[in-house]
Amino acid sequence: MVFNSFSFFLFLGIVFTLYWFVFKKSLKAQNILILVASYFFYGCWDWRFLSLILLSTTVDYFVGFQIHNTDNKVLRKRWLWASVLFNVGLLGFFKYYNFFVDSWADLSASLGYTIKSTWTLSVILPVGISFYTFQTMSYSFDIYYKRLEPTKDFLSFAAFVSFFPQLVAGPIERASNLLPQITNKRVFKRIQIIDGMKLILWGLFKKIAIADALAPMVDDIFLNYVSYPASTLILGIVFFSFQIYCDFSGYSDIAIGTAKLFGVELMTNFKFPYFSRGIGEFWRRWHISLSTWFRDYLYIPLGGSRVNLIKSVRNVFIIFLVSGFWHGANWTFIFWGAFHALAFIPVFLLGTNTAFKNTDIGQNSVLPSIKELGQVLFTFLFISFSWIFFRADSISDAFQYIGRLFTNLSFANYTHPLGYRLVDYFILLGIFILYEYRIRKMPRSPFNFKNRVVRFVSYAVVILGILLFYDDGIDRSFIYFQF
Numbered sequence: 001m002v003f004n005s006f007s008f009f010l011f012l013g014i015v016f017t018l019y020w021f022v023f024k025k026s027l028k029a030q031n032i033l034i035l036v037a038s039y040f041f042y043g044c045w046d047w048r049f050l051s052l053i054l055l056s057t058t059v060d061y062f063v064g065f066q067i068h069n070t071d072n073k074v075l076r077k078r079w080l081w082a083s084v085l086f087n088v089g090l091l092g093f094f095k096y097y098n099f100f101v102d103s104w105a106d107l108s109a110s111l112g113y114t115i116k117s118t119w120t121l122s123v124i125l126p127v128g129i130s131f132y133t134f135q136t137m138s139y140s141f142d143i144y145y146k147r148l149e150p151t152k153d154f155l156s157f158a159a160f161v162s163f164f165p166q167l168v169a170g171p172i173e174r175a176s177n178l179l180p181q182i183t184n185k186r187v188f189k190r191i192q193i194i195d196g197m198k199l200i201l202w203g204l205f206k207k208i209a210i211a212d213a214l215a216p217m218v219d220d221i222f223l224n225y226v227s228y229p230a231s232t233l234i235l236g237i238v239f240f241s242f243q244i245y246c247d248f249s250g251y252s253d254i255a256i257g258t259a260k261l262f263g264v265e266l267m268t269n270f271k272f273p274y275f276s277r278g279i280g281e282f283w284r285r286w287h288i289s290l291s292t293w294f295r296d297y298l299y300i301p302l303g304g305s306r307v308n309l310i311k312s313v314r315n316v317f318i319i320f321l322v323s324g325f326w327h328g329a330n331w332t333f334i335f336w337g338a339f340h341a342l343a344f345i346p347v348f349l350l351g352t353n354t355a356f357k358n359t360d361i362g363q364n365s366v367l368p369s370i371k372e373l374g375q376v377l378f379t380f381l382f383i384s385f386s387w388i389f390f391r392a393d394s395i396s397d398a399f400q401y402i403g404r405l406f407t408n409l410s411f412a413n414y415t416h417p418l419g420y421r422l423v424d425y426f427i428l429l430g431i432f433i434l435y436e437y438r439i440r441k442m443p444r445s446p447f448n449f450k451n452r453v454v455r456f457v458s459y460a461v462v463i464l465g466i467l468l469f470y471d472d473g474i475d476r477s478f479i480y481f482q483f
Contacts, residue, residue, distance in 0.1 A: 001044040003254045027185050031159045038164035049126040057161045060136040064143045064150035083140035087133040096329045128168035139175035148176045156183045165258035169251050169480040171269040171289035186263030196260030198445035203253030209465035211247035214239045220417045225401045229410040241384040247479045272440045275361045277375035280353035317341045336389040
């Protein structure tokens with residue numbers, strides 16, 4: 001069951017009605033409904049993996065009490081490590097076991113030792129496992145750092161872990177933010193419900209009208225890159241940049257909007273990252289829930305920037321490598337993380353990584369300055385170039401793709417695989433960029449224009465875009481489901 005399906009909205013309507021009009025007077029009944037609905041939602045993918053969520057929930061619920069109930073620093077740390085090793089072990093087994101086995105075999109072969117057979121497993125990757133394991137670990141960390149006291153209500157804790165709007169692709173919520181909202185009574189707020197519906201609509205537009213519309217061209221270009229000239233390969237890079245952004249941020253918008261329907265506020269996961277004026281600003285705006293998770297639970301415990309220069313650089317490199325590896329069991333993701341680390345470290349050493357921390361593009365004017373436009377364009381080109389490693393099937397494919405950018409410099413008109421006009425996509429992206437620039441400072445939702453005519457036109461364009469580009473014949477799953 002995916003967000004951009006009719007079955008999801010039927011499911012959402014039923015749960016919403018029961019939640020506010022049948023169980024409104026009972027917080028416990030609402031939390032039980034959330035838990036049952038969340039397990040049903042996840043079970044629609046594969047009910048067998050519900051046991052993993054329940055197991056992770058039970059372990060961290062128990063560990064939380066053990067950490068809280070002792071003042072012995074050694075024991076507290078041991079229990080914290082028990083949570084970390086269990087969750088990372090669970091994630092490692094299902095996501096990385098075959099990767100390590102195959103990598104070991106390849107390394108041995110390169111050294112002249114051939115391993116005749118390797119014991120790999122035919123294991124399906126449980127959808128969302130990278131997200132909910134990190135979420136349950138945040139509970140143990142927050143108790144360890146005394147930011148939170150453990151809850152005695154197992155049902156509420158289980159609802160926190162499995163909260164269906166953000167269960168399979170985030171945002172990765174902190175226990176200190178989401179759990180209190182689960183354990184305390186929620187109030188029906190009309191404005192919150194309306195804002196949630198607006199966010200859902202905007203997320204659907206980004207997913208259906210842009211990400212899904214660009215997907216066939218991106219797939220075709222990256223699959224057949226040896227047959228295309230540099231002009232087409234550049235097109236593939238740019239289109240993938242918008243595809244992955246609109247796909248993932250679209251999911252986040254729908255998740256945050258859906259949570260609002262139930263009186264819950266999730267953290268912001270994207271803040272218009274393609275308007276960033278440098279690599280440091282980009283990483284403060286892209287997948288915020290993951291980057292801040294690594295910052296708070298890995299980078300700072302390692303010493304952050306409070307240690308000597310060599311260790312500080314080491315810590316930065318670790319964060320980016322782990323972030324890359326988190327995305328998938330492929331050397332392409334590790335290389336992608338290292339690529340960003342090498343770009344970020346000079347900025348870090350110069351102390352400019354926090355530049356633009358408290359400002360926005362076009363902060364005091366309607367239009368950005370020429371300098372800002374140059375900074376944004378350069379940052380976008382760098383980020384887009386790095387996506388080659390993220391999207392390619394292998395390191396070899398990535399470098400061959402890059403090689404053809406500089407060796408096959410011919411130009412040729414690209415034909416859409418389904419025969420659609422390419423100019424329509426450029427117009428669509430142009431409108432999208434201008435609209436995002438306009439709404440980047442807009443409070444609460446992307447449709448809160450004061451002028452009713454502008455607001456009506458915005459709704460009409462977005463709904464029309466969804467209807468025009470909706471294609472029931474394509475794979476409508478979200479890219480980050482694979483992570």
